[in-house]
Amino acid sequence: MDQIAFYQAKLAFEIDSWDVAEQLRTGQPLLLIDGRSSTAFAAETIPGALNLPHRTISVDTTASLPKDRLLVAFCDGIGCNGSTRTALKLAQLGFAVKELQGGLDWWKRDGYATTARDGEALNCGCEG
Template sequence: MDDQFQYYSRKLQYEIDAADLMHILKTGKKVVIVDARSPEAFLNEHIPGAISFPHRQMYEHTTDVLARDVLYVTYCDGIGCNASTKGALQLARLGFEVRELIGGLDWFKRDGYATEGLLAPTQPVTEVVCAC
């Protein structure tokens, strides 16, 4: 049982879902949402408040302006994309506290949260339905 407990405890230290992300944003905790995809993908659609920081551009000299006292949450398109994993790895390697958004932008939208950008849906979100 100890092995299972440790596994799931550690897993939750590195991942976050959309509902938990939105909850901690509402609590006022310092969080920076990082879109680790290309700048073009970010312009087309992204999570509101996110910053565009492609994983291929994350180096010590490009992250020196980032605050060290916040939680960084990386995301990409979703299951078929690993930019969020690569971004989380780079930020963790550079000493930042980071979690990866489970399911990325795809699951964020499936949970009913609004997005913004050139290709974002224009229909307002009326109810967020989370199954967790």
């Protein structure tokens, strides 16, 4: 693989927080998938995300997910490979999926809001 092909592939399979926020803001169809444990999800996640722990992904647990929209997998951040595991399993099941670069950590560093299970905003939600 040459450099150009490498970077084209990287952009085809990864997305950053700004691009996710812009797609959500403009109404482009995507679905955030939090691949962490239900405990981590309950403590803090990205608003609108669904919790699908990567260890539980199967044909049965993904039966209700839409096949006609982009799924964006994420976990805690660069020290966690849960988003990679989530993205791989979803891709193996035929879903269009990208991995959120930097996960929840970079989402927050970029100033976007997070939420707890009860819907309480945890961060400012400033757009960067």
